[in-house]
Amino acid sequence: MNAARAGGGPGDPGNNAVLDLRDATVVLGDTRVLDGLTLTIAAGQHTAILGPNGAGKSTLMKLLACELYPLARENGPPPVRIFGRERWDVFDLRARLGIVSADLHDRFVHGSADGAGRSVRALDAVLSGFFSSRGLFAHQAITHTMREAARAALDRAGVRHLADKPLDRLSTGEARRVLIARALVHDPSALVLDEPTRGLDITARHRFLEDVRTLARDGVTILLVTHHVEEIIPEIGRVILLSNGRVAIDGLKDAVLRSAALSEAFGVPLRVDHSNGYYRVSVAEREPKR
Secondary structure (H helix, E strand, C coil): CCCCCCCCCCCCCCCCEEEEEEEEEEEECCEEEEEEEEEEEECCCCEEEECCCCCCHHHHHHHHCCCCCCCCCCCCCCCEEECCECCCCHHHHHHHEEEEEHHHHHHHHHCCCCCCCCCCEHHHHHHHHHCCCCCCCCCCCCCHHHHHHHHHHHHHCCCHHHCCCEHHHCCHHHHHHHHHHHHHCCCCCEEEEECCCCCCCHHHHHHHHHHHHHHHHCCCEEEEEECCHHHCCCCCCEEEEEECCEEEEEEEHHHHCCHHHHHHHHCCCEEEEEECCEEEEEECCCCCCC
């Protein structure tokens, strides 16, 4: 597959870039999970990272969150820059980058070794975003300003009325919107959504995506990581299709979300339909053998 670079492709590297990768390679065990990945996502450029399981999406997310690092090299530009910087204190970065994922939801709702989980109120879950923890702990000092910011973030996500409810008493859709509030409490420069509608029913998914559309229109840079074409909201203009740890095609949404490109990346014949700003895919019927 050839890479499409028409408008909506990589922006100019530098301080305007949420993420700038230059020939980034990640090896886990004996596998090159990312193989010489080069791409730039500019601030304000709503982007979807699309690909099948095993394409490298989760590893790319971990690069962005500084949970993994690419292979070092002696010469050339640094392989990863985030908001124009090569090195970050992780806690400083989390103030610039809000992350919502189904995995984070599971850790909050089902509990974890650090004691967070079923007893966490929605308001406390949002406040924990200031400390990058799952729940609040006695040594953490909560100020009046933090509480006001947390309530404002809940209000922005449309769930302020749930502030005193434990997360495990909320519906999956309500809890996911609380995590949006947690991601927004710092007023981040970008919001990263990693498989965000996993576990949501049709109604909850629609409500969640409408909330994301509102944030996109309000100026929050949206970076969606998914293998579901249906999650790509109309406001997203650029799609980067990953396959086997490489960029298969990168460009404007209309140019990337085509049957031939998606069929090759996902390994099955797919048909693409487009309606009301959304794209949907279905497995194409094969012609019967004669």
